[in-house]
Amino acid sequence: MFKGKIKGMLLDLSGTLHIDNAVTPRAVEALAKLRNAGITVRFVTNSTKTSDERLYRKLTRLGFTLDRSEIFTSLSAAKQLVVQHSYRPLLLLEDEALEQFRDIDQSLPYTAVVVGLAPSKFDYRHMNEAFGALLDGADLVGIHRAKYYAESEGKLAMGPGGFVAALEYAADKKATMVGKPMKEFYELALRDMGMLGSPETVAMVGDDVLADLGGGAQDLGLVRLLVRTGKYRSGDETKSDVQPDGVFDTFADIVDAVVAA
Numbered sequence: 001m002f003k004g005k006i007k008g009m010l011l012d013l014s015g016t017l018h019i020d021n022a023v024t025p026r027a028v029e030a031l032a033k034l035r036n037a038g039i040t041v042r043f044v045t046n047s048t049k050t051s052d053e054r055l056y057r058k059l060t061r062l063g064f065t066l067d068r069s070e071i072f073t074s075l076s077a078a079k080q081l082v083v084q085h086s087y088r089p090l091l092l093l094e095d096e097a098l099e100q101f102r103d104i105d106q107s108l109p110y111t112a113v114v115v116g117l118a119p120s121k122f123d124y125r126h127m128n129e130a131f132g133a134l135l136d137g138a139d140l141v142g143i144h145r146a147k148y149y150a151e152s153e154g155k156l157a158m159g160p161g162g163f164v165a166a167l168e169y170a171a172d173k174k175a176t177m178v179g180k181p182m183k184e185f186y187e188l189a190l191r192d193m194g195m196l197g198s199p200e201t202v203a204m205v206g207d208d209v210l211a212d213l214g215g216g217a218q219d220l221g222l223v224r225l226l227v228r229t230g231k232y233r234s235g236d237e238t239k240s241d242v243q244p245d246g247v248f249d250t251f252a253d254i255v256d257a258v259v260a261a
Contacts, residue, residue: 002203002246002258006223008040008195009258010186012206013055014047015150015230016251018062022153024229026252028063035065037259042189044204046074046144046179046211048116048160050096072189074143074179075100078114081141081178087112089141090133092121092163109136115167115175116143117160127166134171140164144179146211150230180206181215186222205254207232214242225254 017027090110110133146159190196203223206212207230226244248254
């Protein structure tokens, strides 16, 4: 069905290539098979619990072969936005992710509140501090709206979406979103691949039918492929208006369907 049609692939990471520190079945070998077939690859992830550099080191430690420049994260997109607007941000991020913002002025008064996946910061004190900054005029930036993520095999945990929504509701402000599934985020990766003009030859692969395959992925006309690993739950592909072009048990199964034997 897909053999010979796919020239590039955008790959989600957590839940698709790995779950925490466990690689999904045959994922390392499948990535190598993609590269050997001449298919251009970029990694697009909403992971915000750790810096891009730490994420790169984790992937190589898990056995994946990749270049640092092939990774496009919502965390780096958020930093770009902060720099563009000269924000002094209050960052609701985990300490490992804060490393990426070391060179950013974070002094008072805050002019933006940036919310990523930060379990250790989602308590009343930190949320109320963010609420206060928003009432004082700060803009709200949400790195992504994921409802939940796969914390480990078979175990889901709340994502940042509910906390972004809580701040929007309390402060009566609309968040600017920067990660998947924003169209601009996918365009960054496609442009880097040299394939912005031919999105129909690029597949987006992920475990979240909305956050990975909806929004910009759908608007741009990407081939959208869902995996039954990570946060996937039975019937996800039928629970929304977003309809994937294919559903597979694993990323490796997708590669087998895309790459001619």
